[in-house]
Ligand SMILES: [Zn+2]
Ligand SMILES: [Zn+2]
């Protein structure tokens with residue numbers, strides 16, 4: 001990093017250092033910060049709190065000092081997707097966790113200071129997450145260690161036009177997020193609906209008005225002329241003969257506006273086929289592949305913001321995604337993905353209809369309590385504790401899933417009277433152990449309601 005002696009440029013941290021903490025305090029108290037500098041062959045200044053490491057050594061932070069080093073970064077293994085990246089090249093690398101405008105020694109300090117909280121959270125993760133190659137688990141890890149939701153933002157430099165900065169270099173984030181939301185590890189919130197090219201799925205589309213007859217976009221708006229004498233009504237250009245207006249139907253010269261003619265409105269005239277129409281056709285043209293599609297035939301794609309659920313945080317602490325995932329591990333007994341839970345509820349309902357076997361569904365409803373009034377972090381801790389308490393109180397055969405409102409419990413072979421007693425017991429257990437609002441309750445809900453709790 002030969003430019004390191006330059007005076008300090010403005011530094012733009014994305015993640016703030018907790019108040020009162022300094023880089024020196026963090027680094028000297030624990031292990032030194034292991035920093036991998038890219039590009040690899042740079043002259044590095046001696047900085048007391050930092051140990052510069054090579055690519056094959058363990059590192060906490062990656063610092064990019066030149067934008068050309070992105071190629072070096074691409075060669076860093078996928079298992080390093082969690083590592084925070086400080087971009088001090090001034091290029092604004094999109095997936096970096098920290099940006100500074102120039103590679104100065106101060107920028108290296110600021111990057112390390114700003115990224116240290118993330119490093120600490122990564123060190124707290126189970127080895128199974130840190131060493132994982134599973135993009136879904138790594139995505140949960142990114143959200144957890146950045147301590148912020150997976151927020152979508154517009155990005156016209158990419159064909160989908162949306163990206164998730166918190167996801168860093170993880171590929172196919174949207175697909176992972178959809179899977180994780182389906183399995184209950186993430187909850188989602190609508191961001192936007194974008195049109196996509198049916199050919200290449202790009203959202204970089206130009207919207208245009210076209211001639212309804214020949215589909216040319218060469219439309220001009222023209223005033224209509226209405227000739228009173230013969231009732232002819234055509235665009236002005238058709239009446240125009242030099243300086244005069246001459247009716248093309250009856251050859252009469254139009255002299256006086258209001259007496260001979262008036263202009264009742266305007267129309268669209270096609271510059272290619274001369275067709276005249278009141279309204280244009282609308283079409284989309286893909287700027288990536290050139291495909292043109294009628295507006296009515298252009299598909300759309302919905303984008304969401306995502307955040308961890310109690311199940312997601314649990315999976316992160318346990319280092320595994322849990323039930324009925326592709327790894328096949330039923331790590332958390334009784335906890336099911338949303339789809340499996342719904343299947344099980346449907347089969348209970350079938351059994352009830354055919355053979356009158358009772359079953360019940362309970363839901364923990366936080367009301368406005370823990371979620372809305374408490375600070376976000378407190379609410380998350382309370383949600384995690386409720387999740388664990390409910391799980392520990394499941395009886396053999398019971399199953400639960402994690403919904404946005406709180407845990408939902410399926411109780412096969414349970415009468416409504418037994419269910420109400422169980423609900424009361426769980427509610428009392430929660431209220432005895434953690435501070436939740438009075439509005440929080442555990443209720444026996446109609447099975448159909450359980451499907452709408454997401
Ligand atoms: Zn296209
Ligand atoms: Zn036309």
Ligand SMILES: [Zn+2]
Nearest residue numbers: 227230247250
């Ligand atoms: Zn006329």
